[in-house]
Amino acid sequence: MEKITKFTGRIAPLPINDIDTDQIIPARYLKTTDKQGLGQACFFDWRYHADGTPREDFVLNQPQYQGATVLVAGHNFGCGSSREHAPWALMGMGFRAIVSSDFADIFRNNALKNGLLPIIVDEETKQQLISLAQEDPETTVTIDLEAQVLILPDGRSVTFPIDAFSRYCLLNGVDQLGFLLSLEEDVAAYEASHPQRVTTTV
Amino acid sequence: MSSNPRTLFEKVWDSHIVKAQTADTPAVLYIDLHLVHEVTSPQAFTLLRERGLKVRRPDKTLGTMDHSTPTTPRNELGIIPVVDAEAAKQLDQFTKNCQDFGIPMYALGTENQGIVHVIGPEQGLTQPGMTIVCGDSHTSTHGAFGALAFGIGTSEVGHVLATQTLMQYKPKTMAVRVDGKLAAGVTAKDIILGIIAKIGVGGGTGYVLEYMGSAIRSLTMEGRMTICNMSIEGGARAGMVAPDDTTFNYIAGRPYAPKGEAWEEAVAAWRTLPSDEGAHFDAEVTLNADELIPMITYGTNPGMGMPITGVVPDPDNAKTVDEKIALDKALRYMGLQPNERLLGKKIDVVFIGSCTNSRISDLREAARMLRGRKVADGVRMLVVPGSQRVKAQAEQEGLHEIFKAAGAEWREAGCSMCIAMNGDQLQPGQYAVSTSNRNFEGRQGKGGRTFLASPLTAVASAINGCVTDPRELFVPEMA
Numbered sequence: 001m002e003k004i005t006k007f008t009g010r011i012a013p014l015p016i017n018d019i020d021t022d023q024i025i026p027a028r029y030l031k032t033t034d035k036q037g038l039g040q041a042c043f044f045d046w047r048y049h050a051d052g053t054p055r056e057d058f059v060l061n062q063p064q065y066q067g068a069t070v071l072v073a074g075h076n077f078g079c080g081s082s083r084e085h086a087p088w089a090l091m092g093m094g095f096r097a098i099v100s101s102d103f104a105d106i107f108r109n110n111a112l113k114n115g116l117l118p119i120i121v122d123e124e125t126k127q128q129l130i131s132l133a134q135e136d137p138e139t140t141v142t143i144d145l146e147a148q149v150l151i152l153p154d155g156r157s158v159t160f161p162i163d164a165f166s167r168y169c170l171l172n173g174v175d176q177l178g179f180l181l182s183l184e185e186d187v188a189a190y191e192a193s194h195p196q197r198v199t200t201t202v
Numbered sequence: 203m204s205s206n207p208r209t210l211f212e213k214v215w216d217s218h219i220v221k222a223q224t225a226d227t228p229a230v231l232y233i234d235l236h237l238v239h240e241v242t243s244p245q246a247f248t249l250l251r252e253r254g255l256k257v258r259r260p261d262k263t264l265g266t267m268d269h270s271t272p273t274t275p276r277n278e279l280g281i282i283p284v285v286d287a288e289a290a291k292q293l294d295q296f297t298k299n300c301q302d303f304g305i306p307m308y309a310l311g312t313e314n315q316g317i318v319h320v321i322g323p324e325q326g327l328t329q330p331g332m333t334i335v336c337g338d339s340h341t342s343t344h345g346a347f348g349a350l351a352f353g354i355g356t357s358e359v360g361h362v363l364a365t366q367t368l369m370q371y372k373p374k375t376m377a378v379r380v381d382g383k384l385a386a387g388v389t390a391k392d393i394i395l396g397i398i399a400k401i402g403v404g405g406g407t408g409y410v411l412e413y414m415g416s417a418i419r420s421l422t423m424e425g426r427m428t429i430c431n432m433s434i435e436g437g438a439r440a441g442m443v444a445p446d447d448t449t450f451n452y453i454a455g456r457p458y459a460p461k462g463e464a465w466e467e468a469v470a471a472w473r474t475l476p477s478d479e480g481a482h483f484d485a486e487v488t489l490n491a492d493e494l495i496p497m498i499t500y501g502t503n504p505g506m507g508m509p510i511t512g513v514v515p516d517p518d519n520a521k522t523v524d525e526k527i528a529l530d531k532a533l534r535y536m537g538l539q540p541n542e543r544l545l546g547k548k549i550d551v552v553f554i555g556s557c558t559n560s561r562i563s564d565l566r567e568a569a570r571m572l573r574g575r576k577v578a579d580g581v582r583m584l585v586v587p588g589s590q591r592v593k594a595q596a597e598q599e600g601l602h603e604i605f606k607a608a609g610a611e612w613r614e615a616g617c618s619m620c621i622a623m624n625g626d627q628l629q630p631g632q633y634a635v636s637t638s639n640r641n642f643e644g645r646q647g648k649g650g651r652t653f654l655a656s657p658l659t660a661v662a663s664a665i666n667g668c669v670t671d672p673r674e675l676f677v678p679e680m681a
Contacts (some may be wrong), residue, residue: 017528018403018503022642027623031270031288033244033295045644050630074524076404079437079503080642082339082353083242105407105439106339110355163371165227176357177249180365183221183230187258187367190220190232197234198327198458200306201261 003173004115007096008142009069012060013133017074021081021107025089038085039092060093064137069096072129076100077118078107087111097143099150101126112166113176117143119150119160128152145170207478209375210444211410214350214475218333220367228369234332235262236362237318238305240296241269241623242337246360247299257303259366264327265300265307267293268317270623273586273613282311282614286625303363316589316615319343319557323427324591326456330445330472335362340557340639341440342433346426347453348445348475350410353434373439374484376409380417382491387673389567390425391559391637391656393417394432395497395507396489403505406438409485412477413443417491423452424563431558432639435504444476496672498544499641499654501532506641510659510671516540535643536651537631544653544669549633552583552610552664553646554657556620556638560588562595564637564657569601571661571675572608578667583610584626586618610664622647635663 029041046058054061071090077100078086087110090098097117108118121129132139132153142151145167149157169176208216215231223229236259243265250257257263270289276282284290293310300307308315314325319340322328330348335341337359344351354368362368380393398405411433418426426443433441443449450469453459460468499507500514506529508515514533517540520526533540554560554568565587577583585605587593593615596602602612619626620638628634628650637660641652655663658672665675 015527016531017524018505020503020640020642022640022645026644026648027269027621030241030623031286031292033292034248035245045648050649076407076437079403080339080434080640082337082341082355084245084337084355084357102404102407104404104437106353106355106434110357113355113357163228164225165369168226176369177253177361177364179227180230180361180367180369181255183365183367186220186230187232187365191366194217194232196262197329197332199261200235200264200327200458201304 001115001173001175004117004170005146006142006144007069008140009096010067010138010140011070011072011129011133012065012068013130014059014071014073015130018076018079019073020079021083021086024078024086025083030083030085035088037092038089039094042089042093067094069094070099070141070143071095072099072126072133074100075102077103079104082106084110084114087114087116091116099126099129112170115170117145119143121150121158121160125158207481209477209481209483210348210412210442210475211350211375214331214333215372217331223372228371230367231333231370233262233335233362233366233368235264235322235327235334237322237334237336237341238263238265238359239268239318239336239338240292242356243299243359244292244295245356246363247303249360250303250363255364257305257363260304260306262366263305263363265296265305266315266318266321267296267308267310269617269621271310271616272624273616273618273626275614276311284310289624311590311614313590316592317557317560317617319431320561320588320592323347323423324456324589326453326459329453329468330449331475335368339434340431342438343427343431343557345430345433345440345442346423347449348442348472350440350442352439374409376406376411376438376485376487377483378411378413379415379486379488380413380491381415381488382417382493383420384417384491384494387658387676388494388496389656389658390421390428392494392497393489393491394429395499395504395654396494397487398432398436398504399497399507400489401436401487403435403503404437406433406436409438411436411438411441412483413441418443419446422563423448424561427561428558432504435639445472496656496659498659498669500536500538500544501529502535502641502643504639504641504654506532507654510545510669514538514540514542514544545671547633547669549581549635549663549668551628551632551634552577552581552660553586553619553634553636553638554660555584555586555588555618557588557617558639559637559657560586560592562592565592565596565601566599568657568661569604571658571672572610572665573604575608575665577609577664581664581667583664584613584619585610586613587615589615619646621645635660635669
């Protein structure tokens with residue numbers, strides 16, 4: 001895992017509520033056994049016509065938003081399935097953070113484990129970011145994970161919530177599995193004191 | 203802590219804490235059962251190989267093939283051919299992963315194979331008070347037994363494979379009270395569609411739901427599973443129902459159910475699980491079952507639902523700008539007009555299946571309504587049993603003959619057109635009445651348009667070739 005401390009990037013606006021994981025990556029692209037190449041499938045059915053040509057009216061196809069690394073989207077982003085292919089696809093498309101007023105639980109968990117930052121801001125800040133991106137696609141924001149703030153072009157800092165453990169892992173570039181592996185004794189003690197509920201191997 | 207009244211959820215949560223939550227780390231929960239399937243697990247096995255890790259408890263893990271599997275008929279050798287090369291590769295990889303790591307697995311077409319949320323309860327592996335996870339958001343289904351069950355991502359699949367534990371922050375609790383008696387033709391599916399229409403597609407985010415009340419108590423286990431299954435469609439990762447005699451009777455005698463003395467002990471322990479009198483819930487919603495009529499969705503998320511006799515909402519009447527935008531977008535995709543009635547709307551496909559409604563009772567209900575009738579001309583109806591065991595049971599009862607005689611397709615077990623990644627899919631612009639759980643844009647095939655409803659509504663609509671209130675075609679013996 002790469003360490004994440006602070007970065008600055010341009011923003012792309014996608015002001016639609018309840019964007020579900022089937023839009024982020026349609027299920028027919030889940031027949032893969034690795035994480036690579038999913039960026040091409042990201043928002044596929046919104047990006048392309050039935051004949052495969054790009055839809056010019058879709059914001060992420062527009063030239064001014066190419067290279068944006070921060071996506072600002074409507075509330076309840078990532079609702080639906082548990083597919084971790086959703087953050088893999090968004091990262092494959094070049095995004096490093098998604099900003100919204102709230103996220104679906106499983107998506108948020110999955111994003112945090114991959115270094116895609118789910119940044120929760122208040123409704124007003126979200127609207128401001130969408131307007132800024134629509135008016136001037138060159139607008140950039142800075143995300144400072146160490147300080148837990150998103151810095152707007154006018155210099156205003158907005159604090160965002162993130163759990164201490166995810167933040168620690170992201171800042172240090174370590175994945176979360178190491179912590180669980182370090183608890184082997186606790187797990188063994190739990191198993192010794194609790195009867196097995198079911199055994200699938202008999 | 204035990205002296206305070208606790209909810210069902212809290213009792214299960216508390217009894218699975220390996221390491222308590224601290225200011226720096228989430229709680230670490232022990233997982234009693236981990237179900238894996240071919241689509242969300244390959245990258246987790248790759249992680250294990252890269253780190254040189256084993257599966258810590260293959261004996262608490264079970265694999266099945268369901269998502270990318272074809273549901274087309276068997277060939278002359280009795281084999282279900284996988285013609286999609288990508289799917290074949292994914293299934294082969296899954297077989298290898300389970301073999302290499304010693305995980306028992308139900309391969310395509312074998313007697314116990316089926317949708318992951320159908321086989322757990324069917325085998326008696328899903329039991330009250332357990333923690334159950336799977337890389338699939340509809341893992342909430344298993345909560346119908348009073349288990350804490352929820353979907354996880356692939357990284358977490360790796361965590362559970364390697365350590366049999368999972369990091370979690372404690373969610374909040376919501377009591378969902380459904381009192382009253384369902385009228386004939388109204389089902390568990392209508393209850394959950396009603397609840398989601400009420401709380402919205404994100405209304406349960408951050409909560410574990412506990413369904414309670416007289417209407418829930420009088421449901422069968424399969425009805426309770428239908429309800430818990432769709433908890434995630436309201437944003438809640440898990441939904442639970444307190445175990446009772448209905449639960450115990452369902453589990454008794456299944457292959458993995460405790461036997462003899464162990465059974466008596468288990469039931470005694472399970473009886474302590476229901477929420478204590480006076481236990482605190484962080485939120486509460488209610489639904490009156492007496493007033494409920496069959497529900498149907500009109501839009502592009504499961505929260506966009508209404509009584510089947512209603513009219514499509516008018517975006518101009520939306521309470522907020524956001525809501526208006528969302529409705530406009532949904533109606534454009536669905537090809538519907540504001541204030542349009544759905545009753546009588548011509549349809550192209552009916553899908554009976556998915557982890558929501560593919561169990562034997564769903565197929566029995568569907569067959570009872572279809573017996574002696576025909577699927578309307580121009581309508582394609584697929585019946586996809588949730589598991590090979592459901593399929594065998596249905597065939598033993600002759601249900602498949604009823605479906606085939608009516609002109610419906612009787613298929614092999616799997617997720618099929620619910621997720622449409624196996625070739626079973628809608629064509630652009632087609633309308634389907636579907637017993638599955640998601641009506642998202644393209645969910646059942648690019649450009650396809652889904653009306654979610656109960657199996658009864660789906661069958662009634664297949665017979666008439668248009669969206670139909672099942673109470674019109676009611677069969678008296680169904681009461």
